[in-house]
Amino acid sequence: MTGQVLRETGSGRINQKKRTRAELLKTARKMIEDGMSFSVADVADASGISRATAYRYFSKPDDILREAALDAVAEQVQLSDEVSNNGTVEQRLDEMVGRIFRMVAENESVFRAFLAASVTDDQIPRTGRRLPWLSEALQPIEEKLSKPAYETLLAGLSLLTGIEAIIVLRDVCAMDIDRGEKVVRWSAQAMLAKALAEAE
Template sequence: MNDVSMPYETHGRTGQKSRTRTALVTAAREMVANGQTPTVDRAASAASVSRATAYRYFPNHASLLAAAHPETGTQSLLGDDPPDDPAARLDIVIRAFTTLIVETETQQRTMLRLSLEAQDAAPDHAPLPLRQGRAIGWITEALEPLRGQLTDEGLHRLVLAIRSATGIEALVWLTDMAGLSRDEAVDLMRGSARALLASALPV
């Protein structure tokens, strides 16, 4: 598990603490997979952990949701020996990203709903832990060979454009609103990523 640990977990019986944290996160993820809203109290009950102990690991609802997100532990999508060509690198990342989204669609939809509800409840609050921009990092890593060909601002805008055309938000719109099948939606997202990259490259 690559989630950021709370200070409580970094000393003492670290092995037991790691197992307790894993149990809480697993319980929360099972709730998300079932379309339920996980809370620290509910996760503690499901994991047979006391409420007081659970709050030492997750002091609030947002920190638990961030840990329960399906993408939390994934640091890179490029693999061990990625190609140098940015188009090939991007295709690897977008294929892996869209596969992840489809395979965890129920959880992704639940997290999207919870994220939007939290934002509506506190629109002026700090950025939500759920929207930590992991996909932004994956896409940026894919396009690193373009540094020097594009300005930093231009590269960032390209990454944002590609992210806006992929992910759970795009999948929901393409399937629920546009009526595409999941395979059609994935093909369109991958094609959009390729087209956006091609349009941004210097002639």
């Protein structure tokens, strides 16, 4: 019982940290859209969050500016109306994986910086975007797969749709972005086909 309480408490704290980060980024984005220059303290004050707390998430304005701008770019990742309304799950996944890959590739230096920061002890967990995106693409087959099978597929696909995949493809395999994208999209379709075959 004590272990369960500790796990729930820990999970609650992580969720609170994510909400705090999201609120700071939301405020920063609004200030960017309004053409305002700002400090971390300015964003904290406008968010109703203590300055000390804000500085635990972002040590300097460049950090929050960069991530707020990236949030705006990430919001553009979505299925086209045609594929969303009429596409097969294969088409939905192919388009989504391609769009995520391109978004990460076009902002590679920023994502590499985020990954480097994630190994520090004081890194605050960020809300992952790739799982909701992939879930949207897989929505037509969610009920066809068992929960473990669906979660396995989602986890496998998540390995293909972040900066980690680009690092492997570019740094280890010496591929350019175009070829790397083909590998990622092929791999996603292979995972999907395997999951569907096992569900029959």
